[in-house]
Amino acid sequence: TKPPMRAPTPHQPAPKQPTPTPKPGKAPCTLCSKLVKSRGLTQHMNMQHKCRYCSVMVENVDEHISELHEKEPCEYCSKKFESEASLEKHIDAAHLQKCEQCDEEYYSEDSLQAHVIDIHESEECDICNIKFLIADKMMDEHKDKVHGIKTKTIKQFGGMMFMMVSD
Numbered sequence: 691t692k693p694p695m696r697a698p699t700p701h702q703p704a705p706k707q708p709t710p711t712p713k714p715g716k717a718p719c720t721l722c723s724k725l726v727k728s729r730g731l732t733q734h735m736n737m738q739h740k741c742r743y744c745s746v747m748v749e750n751v752d753e754h755i756s757e758l759h760e761k762e763p764c765e766y767c768s769k770k771f772e773s774e775a776s777l778e779k780h781i782d783a784a785h786l787q788k789c790e791q792c793d794e795e796y797y798s799e800d801s802l803q804a805h806v807i808d809i810h811e812s813e814e815c816d817i818c819n820i821k822f823l824i825a826d827k828m829m830d831e832h833k834d835k836v837h838g839i840k841t842k843t844i845k846q847f848g849g850m851m852f853m854m855v856s857d
Contacts (some may be wrong), residue, residue, distance in 0.1 A: 721749045743772060766797060 698712040715831045716725040719734060726734045741754055748754040751817040760770035762777040766785045771777040785797045791810050813829055817837050822828040833839040844851055 721747065 691777050715727060716724055717728050717731055719739075721735075724734070735747060739749065740752055741759070743755065743759045746754075750831075753844060759772050760788065762771040762774055763769075764771070764777060764780060764785075765779065769780065772779060780815065781797065781803060787796050787799065787802050788794070789796070789802060790804055791806070794805060794809075796805060808821070808824070811824055813824050814821050815829065815832060815837075817833070818841075820832065822832065830841040834841065
C-alpha cells in the first residue's frame, strides 16, 4: 500500500500532481500542472507562483502571503500588512482626516462628522450645558422656557440705545 499523500502547505511546493499529456511545444508547470508554452514557463512561474515578499515559488501565492507575511490587519478597511510600520503608514495615508476648521485629526468619517457637529455647529447653554445646533436657533427659546430668561436685544434709534425684551 502507498503512504497517504500529505496536503501541501502554502509556503512549500506541492507534490507533483499527475501531469497532463504534454502537447508539442508545451510543458506542465511543476506547481499547478497547467500546460504552458515552454518559452513562457519562466514568466508563468514568476507571475503565478513567486511570492512578492520572499521570492519563494509556491502553489498558492495568496494563501502563502496571508499566512506568512500579511498578518497586520487594518481596522478601517480589509487590507492586511506585513508589519506594524507599513500598517501605520497605510492608515495615515488612507484614513487620517483633518477637520478643516481646527485641524483636529480623525481616522473615520463618522468621528470627524460627530466632531464637526459637536464642536463647530453646536452651542451650549451656559446654565445647564445642553447643546443645540446653531442652525436650529433653539437657544433663546430654551432659555425662556426652561430657565425663564427672556432674550434681550439692544437697538439704537437716533443716537439713543434701547434694550428690548422679546415676548
